[in-house]
Amino acid sequence: MATELTAPAPARLDVAPIQRRTVRLLFLTQIIGGIGVTIGISVGALLAARVAGTALAGLAQSAAVVGGALLAIPVTRIMTARGRRPGLATAYLAGAVGGVVVVVATVVHLVPLLFLGMLLFGGGTAANLQARYAAVDLAEPARRARQLSLVVWATTIGAVAAPNFAALADHTTSGWGLPALAGPFAFSAAAFTLAAVVLLVLLRPDPLLTARRLAAADTPADPVAGGSGAQRDAGRAEPGSSSARRGAGMVAAWRTVRGLPAARLGMAAVAVGHLVMVAVMSMTPVRLGESHSDADVLRVVGIVLSLHIAGMYALSPVVGWLTDRVGRRPVILGGVALLLAACAVAGTAGHHTPQLSVGLTLLGLGWSGTMVAGSTLLSESVPTAARPGVQGLSDLTMGLAGAGAAAASGFVMRTAGYPTLTLLAAIAVAPLVALALRPVPSTAPDGLRLPQEATLGEEG
Known part of the structure; x- marks a missing residue:
């Protein structure tokens, strides 16, 4: 680790192969991590209902969401001090420990231990989310959104494949004496451990540390690195230095975002898009249950949510290409328009399932637009040394917004109905x-030049 922290910056021409290798490795680990997250979550509510009762089943799922958000804080501190590799590996290992704790809680039938395990299990989600930022560290400005979106898209493969492994995992571990539904979490722990080991061994050189060395070495005239005095000073901050540690805190991250309008827009786009998506999506199965029999509702819910997930992930490379082509802000506004259209279509669908399916597909597309464009804009709008803390703050805000939306949506659905919820x-x-x-403004208060897409008058 010490050698990597003090290694000289690579030549500019050497960055391209490093970036290609980084994106390929992240793509692979996103698939593995996506399988780990989804295989556990797919049976999480059923397992929680057996251990804690039906009334607490939803809270167990929420615990994983909140855990993923809260784990972003220590993970980003590790990234700030030591780079992406140990930070991502730590998040995956936390998820692996969580999976083991869930299995133990199921065996001993201990509810508090189950909730602790679900909190730690959220580390897998935290790692999957943070990986998208690692794809941007060394990306050329004209390809940042596309590279980020490829890593987001890789999650789709794991998410689609994982539910098919749940039954196999449960059948395999039943021979080991584990209770029913505990097996998928054991497999999740194994998947998270594999992802952590792959990253620790192969993610070299570390993309964030390399980006810092490049930011420190570039001259003010370098158009790729930005070259401002503020950015060069940020790049010179050693990963283990006191200035780097100060930059890791959430308060320090918020101060950075508060002073940069483009960063505020990027973080708001990610958080608001996620809030709207979770609020509407989480109550759609309940809406479908009002008009379908128990024998038919699971099949219908599966189809509608599959279309929704396809909207979220399947076209993310296209969204990334558009973000690089037409700009961050226009794609954010396009995502907002799709979210509004989704609320209008779903809210007026009544019990017409095809129209509701269209609404949920639009909801997924709108989320994709705000997530990809917002994450890209946020990352490129802050100094290199401040990125991990700011990105961790964004994921924390997004996770808490989603958890709050999920909790509030049930109350609104019960008291006012689905149309009011979408409104x-x-x-x-x-x-x-x-x-x-x-x-x-095109220039931040500290003199850091913002990307063209961050200013309304320079788009196009």
């Missing part, structure tokens, strides 16, 4: 629209 979700988008349409 409130649409209203929640209004602040993001105002922020996206607000002109911002």
